[in-house]
Amino acid sequence: MDRPASLWIMSAYRSESHASWARWLEREAMECNLNFRMFELPGRYFRWRIRGNPLSWLAEVQEALTTEVPDHILATSMVDISTLKGVHPSLAHVPVTLYFHENQFAYPVGEGQHSSIDPQMVQLYGALSANECWFNSSYNRDSFLQGMDALLRKMPDHVPDNIVERIADKCRIVPVPVDPLERRQGASSRPLILWNHRWEYDKRPDRFLELLDRLESDGVEFELALLGPRAQKVPKALLDIRSKHASRIIADGMVPRAEYEALLRSARVVISTADHEFQGLAMIEAVSAGASPVVPDALCYREQYPEQHRYPSGDMSAAAALVKQALDACEQVNQGEVDISDWTSDKTAPIWRAFLQDKAQPQSTAE
Template identity: 25%
Template sequence: MSVLLIEAFHGGSHKQLMDLLQEELQDDCVLYTLPAKKWHWKARTAALYFMQTVPASANYRILFASSVLNLAELTALRPDLGKLKKVLYFHENQLAYPVQKCQERDFQYGYNQILSWFMPEHKLAHLEKVIGVKRNGDAYHAEGLPGQQKSSALMKNSNTHCESGLCEAQPGLYTTQHEGLPSPLTVPARLNTSEVSESANPCQEEDKEHLTFNLSHILSGPDYQQRPLHIAWPHRWEHDKDPETFFKVLLKLKEKDLPFHVSILGEAFTEIPDIFSEAKKVLGSSVLHWGYLPSKDDYFRALCMADVVVSTAKHEFFGVAMVEAVYCGCYPLCPKALVYPEIFPAEYLYSTPEQLFKRLQNFCKRPDTVRKHLYKGETAGFSWAALGSKFRSLLAAEPREDL
């Protein structure tokens, strides 16, 4: 068990990555987790929990964790773990997370992330030498790296990882943003997998009748090309995914008597924005599916039945759900912001809610245009078949004395 995997929020894309690492490493790793609930509490206290839970071992060589964990605290509490080579995976940047209310921001979560990859001066110089970055104040600008926005600091890159406090490039893991992040599934190869999430929200029990996707309803009736446009929104039911904008656009389509169906496939947690219950009532018969699907098989089947997948996110550093939907044949519509321009060609991007409305309006009138469309972007590089060996190489590397 030479690789110690720690995940303080074992759900969603965090769990997918850990599952794939376990599969890749097989018997050479051990995993310790906390449930995907009460994220803020996990970010504050996970180090103390794992300090007590992870047993001491002389076999550990590498510690791999997500940035939910305050790595600085853990290594301070457990000096034996501090001696390991460390890989810290950033799913997001907490300093850039959008606030829901106009109130003073709690900087603790971003501060945790900074502490977990803080570098002393002599290592900053080494960083500049190794990966060719130049300092501009407190930010770093990558030189000659395709796909990187020039204004991006290293902290922004979701694929940034840290070895003993030094953020350093690995072959294939720090090129463009989209090449460095794992799309956890090659969908066609895994449509038959089924997994039940332990963190399914009891708040969605009232929608139990919608939890099974009605394939007979979809595959029967009018000719496939003549059915109403089917729109999917496969995101968490939280404010940073901006469900308000999405539903406002759908309600505007409804007001104009445009035909469409919608599937709301994301997972909900304790607090659900009010817009969901309000929109469900108004959308009525336009809703084909409403609620979290614990089975991956059902989830991907639902995506395969959709025509268009929409993101309205205000905070996204990769967007696994959007890429999975493209694998399943959906036409993506994403904001011309965040990570999306690095992944999707320009024709799949919109700048304003009005532009999103106009695109969907046209698709509602001519759904055959998206059903016949062949996606023009590249997706092969996101598959685990392409990225698994890069992670395996990273986790097989020995610590270097100059670090």
């Protein structure tokens, strides 16, 4: 006798990119009539969230297990899946696909944060216990494996051989689906510079401020669209930009979706000054709409954008290179279309749909 298959989707940190991924999966799962259950926790209190999610979900998972044991679990790498399976023995043999939006071996530590290997160990044990490890970019996978190897080499004793190789064998690159935006017709008529990232330390808004100051001192004409989520406490870099470049700002804050897309289509240049980026959904959206990318020659960007759109990062010449790259992009009305199709849902959605359709297949049970 056949019964409907069941998939649990577990996301322990609902930040912007994680939420976008979960919404897309939920929509697609409903379309293929998959029996699924979504578990999510808010994207705040990071260190508690990555270590405490089995406790936070304790009652919810116990209640869910009274009606079903899932046939498969799709969990983000923020989920402490090895502990979750230990706390709930019914889940011990359920296969898991662990999805890495990010990895804690390549995530920069912010000012005032304490360094701890706990988040790294959660992801290491999770990768060991998972059946598959999916990453949203090669950079994400490679930095995870390299970071894990470096950590294991520091351990004092009793470290098994071939841990990295065991995990590498079950890794796969599957980006988050990003629906491309309708591309504007023709070149942008004005030098509108776009920032559509989180206003947090790892995106380095202080570097963005320095860039704007340099462009102004060089007499460059430009406008600014300051988008992207920001914390309740306004970062100093944003306050300084508002003070120094008030006359240039045409948008500042989270705007309605239709207005957001219109601004992306209007932008001539979209800037990243990030120290951390594993896929860069905001950049992909902006470039799909026609904005010219200016990105560090590092992180996931090397996989995504041609060399002429990347500036050197991490050395003394980086600031000057960023200014030159941005200046060229502002002054060139038509830099040519950048092909970002490998990173949009045109290419990535079929992989995820095939995964969901496979998990929707009825399961046989003993009569």
